[in-house]
Amino acid sequence: MWENADRATVQAAFRAAALVVVLAWLFSDDVRAWVPIWVPIVLLLAAELEFVFRGRREAPRPAPSRIPPGPEDADLGFGEVVEDDDGIRFLPPPARPERRGRRLGWVVGAGIAAIIVLLAVRSDRGATWAVLSEEARTTAETRFTAEASRIAGKPVRIRCDEGYSFTGAGSDTLGIAFPGSGLAYLDPTICRALYDLAFAGDHRGDQRAADALVVLAHEAVHLAGERREGVTECLALQEAGPLALRLGMPEGTTRRILRTAFAERLSERTIIRAAYALPSSCRDGGALDRRPDDPRFPF
Incomplete structure (x- = not known):
C-alpha cells in the first residue's frame, strides 16, 4: 500500500500531521509535559528525510514527448479559426472548468488552521490568572x-x-x-x-x-x-x-x-x-550558603 500510494499525498498528509503535533506542543502545557521536545523535532526531520530518500529511490521519469496544444489547453489562448456561411471568424477558447478539488483543499486547510488557533487560544486563556474566581x-x-x-x-x-x-x-x-x-x-x-x-x-x-x-x-x-x-x-x-x-x-x-x-x-x-548575576560566594560552603552542613546546593 505504501509503495502504491501517491507520493505527494503521503508527504502532504505526513507533514500536516507533523505540523499539528508541533503546534500542539508549542501551545499546550499539557502536551509539553508529556511529550519530550525531541518528538516534534524528529517528526519534522523524518518528513524531510522521507522526501529525500523516496525521491532517490524512484526511477527517473522519461522525458515527455512534445505534444502540440489540444482542446484541454483551449483556455491558454489557443482558439480556432472557422469558416462558415458568415465568413471566416475566430472562435475564442472555452473557459477551463473550475478545479473544485484545489478549492476544497484550501477550505479544509483553513478549517484545520482555525481549529488549531481556537484550541491554542482556549488553552492559553484557561491557564491565566484572570480566569480564576x-x-x-x-x-x-x-x-x-x-x-x-x-x-x-x-x-x-x-x-x-x-x-x-x-x-x-x-x-x-x-x-x-x-x-x-x-x-x-x-x-x-x-x-x-x-x-x-x-x-x-x-x-x-x-x-x-x-x-x-x-x-x-x-x-x-x-x-x-x-x-x-x-x-x-x-x-x-x-x-x-x-x-x-x-x-x-x-x-x-x-x-x-x-x-x-x-x-x-x-x-x-x-x-x-x-x-x-550570582556572586562568587553563592556556592556550597560559600559565605551565602545558608546550610553549610548540607553539600546539596542550593537545596
Whole structure:
C-alpha cells in the first residue's frame, strides 16, 4: 500500500500531521509535559528525510514527448479559426472548468488552521490568572503572603499585579518589591504558576514552576531588607526549596529543578540580567550558603 500510494499525498498528509503535533506542543502545557521536545523535532526531520530518500529511490521519469496544444489547453489562448456561411471568424477558447478539488483543499486547510488557533487560544486563556474566581485569587494571595512572610521573617504582603501596573505587560519584570511598605507585586503568570502548584496539584516541576518559586522567594528576600539583586537571587534559590516542599512539590523534583535553575543563572551572560548575576560566594560552603552542613546546593 505504501509503495502504491501517491507520493505527494503521503508527504502532504505526513507533514500536516507533523505540523499539528508541533503546534500542539508549542501551545499546550499539557502536551509539553508529556511529550519530550525531541518528538516534534524528529517528526519534522523524518518528513524531510522521507522526501529525500523516496525521491532517490524512484526511477527517473522519461522525458515527455512534445505534444502540440489540444482542446484541454483551449483556455491558454489557443482558439480556432472557422469558416462558415458568415465568413471566416475566430472562435475564442472555452473557459477551463473550475478545479473544485484545489478549492476544497484550501477550505479544509483553513478549517484545520482555525481549529488549531481556537484550541491554542482556549488553552492559553484557561491557564491565566484572570480566569480564576475572585475567591480563588484571594485565597491564593493569602497563601502567597503567608509564605513570603515566613521567608522574610516578618509580616509582609503579596499582591498579584492583575492590571500590570507595576510589572508591565510583556516585560521581563516578574516581580517588584517595596521594602518600606512591606508589599510586593507579582506578575499574573507567576501567580498562576504558584496557584497551579499549591492548589491544583501541578507538580510536574518544569521551568515555569521553578521560575515562579524563585520569583516569590526573591521578592520575599527583598522585603526582608536585602537590596542587592545578585545576593537576593542566591538566597532566593535556597529559600525556593523549602517553599516548594510546603506547596506540595516532591523533594526529588524540587532538587532537580532548582539545580537546573542554579546552573542556568551561573551561565547567564546577558546585559539585562547583569545586576542579577550570582556572586562568587553563592556556592556550597560559600559565605551565602545558608546550610553549610548540607553539600546539596542550593537545596
